[in-house]
Amino acid sequence: MKLLNRIGAMASISRRFLLKWPAATYAVSVLGARDGSAHSRMRRDVDVAIVGAGLSGLCAARLLARAGRSVLVLDARDRVGGRTLNQRIIGNRWVDGGGQWIGGSQTRVMALADELGIQRVPQYTTGLGVAYANGTRITFERDTPSAETLRIQVMLENLSRQVPLDAPWNAAEAALLDAQSVADWLQANNVGAEASQAVAATIGTTLSASPENTSLLWFLFYLRSAGGFAELNDGAQQHRLEGGAQSLSVRLAEELAGSVVLGAPVRRIKGWCSDSVLLHSDAGTVRARRAIVAMMPRDMQRIDFTPALPRNRDALQRHWGASSGFKVHIVFDRPFWRDQGLSGIGFMDSGGVEVTFDSTPADGAVGVLLAFVNPAASRLSAAARRERIIEDVSKLFGEQARAPLDYVEQDWTRETWTAGCVSPQPPGLISSSGSALKAPTGRIHWAGTETSGVWCGYIEGAIRAGERAAAEVLEQLAFD
Ligand SMILES: Cc1cc2nc3c(=O)[nH]c(=O)nc-3n(C[C@H](O)[C@H](O)[C@H](O)COP(=O)(O)OP(=O)(O)OC[C@H]3O[C@@H](n4cnc5c(N)ncnc54)[C@H](O)[C@@H]3O)c2cc1C
Known part of the structure; x- marks a missing residue:
């Protein structure tokens, strides 16, 4: 029962994990030489x-x-x-080592991509998700939040309306809102486990943080800045950009x-x-x-x-x-999980792979799984890490995952000029x-x-x- 609850909780945050983020680098014409x-x-x-x-x-x-x-x-x-970074994979195709998803309410980036002639690739989400915990694998359908979760989300959205987008520090009672963490607020409002977990999942996926260490004022600002939970959880990851x-x-x-x-x-x-x-x-x-x-x-x-x-x-x-981020792209000869009715969305609590997505290029010439990996994996040797990640992915998607054509990592904690992915x-x-x-x-x-x-x-x-x-x-x- 405990395991089922746990997997249920993992499944219930499936859509929210869509927000989880992620170099052959392009050379551009520059002034002066690099010597x-x-x-x-x-x-x-x-x-x-x-x-x-x-x-x-x-x-x-x-x-x-x-x-x-x-x-x-x-x-x-x-x-x-x-913080955006194209990485070349086999077959002269590209994946995103950094920021990748955009959504319909993000009007400036949509317009810029159109203006620059960069096509959008719809994010593939058709089919079942898969979760693996305590040695057990389950598949699950995408969920809708419970009534209680929706009620808490509405409460937080209403509260966020008192936070001015141009100056969150000028919110009525800014000092009070900023003196508490989101976890303090959840506790003070007697929010139950499931709704608390849903809020934690949103904070985990959007800010790579936990309710305990996130200021309520900052979270309310972030929430309002995106247009609410539906936008944060689903709206921001509808497309990738070609190339x-x-x-x-x-x-x-x-x-x-x-x-x-x-x-x-x-x-x-x-x-x-x-x-x-x-x-x-x-x-x-x-x-x-x-x-x-x-x-x-x-x-x-x-x-x-x-x-x-x-x-x-x-x-x-x-x-x-x-906060940090670690993305791995694993390339196969085709997106074989789609044949099994799987969306490519996967969750694990193994401490290695945390969540996966389908990042297959638009032409489907190869199949690509994106894995967000626990930053602690950077302590393993490169060979041990690769073995561990492929092992994890095969637990989610089966034996076919053991034979990738290519494997590309991007660990943002190793970047000299970027302190973190999100704030x-x-x-x-x-x-x-x-x-x-x-x-x-x-x-x-x-x-x-x-x-x-x-x-x-x-x-x-x-x-x-x-x-x-x-x-x-x-x-x-x-x-x-
Ligand atoms: C792993 C990951 C996943 C993400 N996923 C998404 C996503 O799916 N969707 C989304 O919308 N956003 C996502 N993001 C966030 C998004 O990428 C960033 O919000 C955006 O790219 C930030 O752009 P920026 O110009 O503000 O800052 P940056 O891209 O950080 O640009 C700052 C620039 O300053 C340079 N610099 C630093 N120090 C110096 C110095 N001393 N002198 C000269 N130059 C310096 C850096 O080299 C860098 O080029 C993600 C980010 C990461 C890292």
């Missing part, structure tokens, strides 16, 4: 320098360039796209050719409170009238700001919560330091998906944040 000599000679004067060639930075650059402003985008990596989500950034960088410098970690930003800002990178120096820094606040901690940033801003960056915030941070999240600091403007009031944390939020920062800069440049 030190060419870099060290770079001296540029531009209207706007942008730090970070993820989607946020590139969308900001595009708007500014279209408005006739000179821009230069600097990225630490030798590729664009940041991989990094293709958005690759195309944007091609448009901006000559204005994107790779292999250029920005080490210091000087003079944010004077007439111009000076950015020192490994590629050289850029003087700009304004700068946009477009990345997760935690990643900004690596940059030395002179003079020091205001206390609130510094605290925000220093204490910003970031769970602990109680206390947003009400005390949140007001510094996107208010410009002198000549520095802050972007990155974390600054977006709509679909914060998602590709959609990154695009919106970049466009918001560009508009802010354009307005200021008119007065400078």
Whole structure:
């Protein structure tokens, strides 16, 4: 009975796990060479320098360039796209090592993909899910939440309406909401096990965190920013992008050719409170009238700001919560699980594979299973990890899973320039330091998906944040 309950609970969070996230990297035309000599000679004067060639930075650059402003985008990596990453698999096809799913209410990314000529691939979800726990395998149908779960979700959605999307720290009783974790709220409201588990599943899949360590204020903001539970749990993962989500950034960088410098970690930003800002990178120096820094606040901690940033801003960056992610794609000659009436959605509690999805390319020429793997797996040797993951996947999908054609990993904890995939915030941070999240600091403007009031944390939020920062800069440049 206990096992059945457990599997039932796993099954009941099936749809919510659809939100669980995830490099041959594209080369793009860049300014300068990557060898030190060419870099060290770079001296540029531009209207706007942008730090970070993820989607946020590139969308900001595009708007500014279209408005006739000179821009230069600097990225630490030798590729664009940041937390989106195309990885080549056998047969010259691509999978997403980073952000991948988009949904219908994410209007900016849908429009951008259309504009850049990148097709959408519907996410395959037809058929039964499969779960494996305590040595037992079951299949299950997709569920609908219970009446009690729906009631709790409505309560939280109603509460979230008091959190302003442009300034969650200004919510009525922000300090009170931020002083408690989501777990405190569930307990205070006597929420039963099943509904609590459903909320925990949403937090686990969207923020890679638990109700115990997530601020209620931040979760309410996140919930409202996405448009509610249905959007968070189902709406955000309706499509993938043909060729991989990094293709958005690759195309944007091609448009901006000559204005994107790779292999250029920005080490210091000087003079944010004077007439111009000076950015020192490994590629050289850029003087700009304004700068946009477009990345997760935690990643900004690596940059030395002179003079020091205001206390609130510094605290925000220093204490910003970031969570890890580990994706593995396993390639087969065809999506054989579909023949068995399986959707490719699978759950395990083995400590290795946590959840799987069908990531087969649109032409179906090969079958691809995506596995989200427990980050602890990074402690195993590469060979032991591969063996373990294939063993887990074969427990879910049978013996055919033991003969993959290809196997590709992406462990985000090993990335130098990305502190984390998504941003769970602990109680206390947003009400005390949140007001510094996107208010410009002198000549520095802050972007990155974390600054977006709509679909914060998602590709959609990154695009919106970049466009918001560009508009802010354009307005200021008119007065400078
Ligand atoms: C595993 C995983 C799965 C995900 N799944 C989804 C999903 O399915 N759907 C979805 O919508 N979102 C998903 N996301 C989130 C999504 O990918 C991000 O929200 C989005 O890509 C963030 O874009 P950004 O431009 O704000 O930041 P980033 O992409 O992080 O860009 C920041 C850039 O700054 C650069 N940088 C850092 N430090 C410096 C420095 N000192 N100098 C110069 N450059 C620097 C980095 O190299 C990077 O290119 C996922 C993310 C991960 C990691």
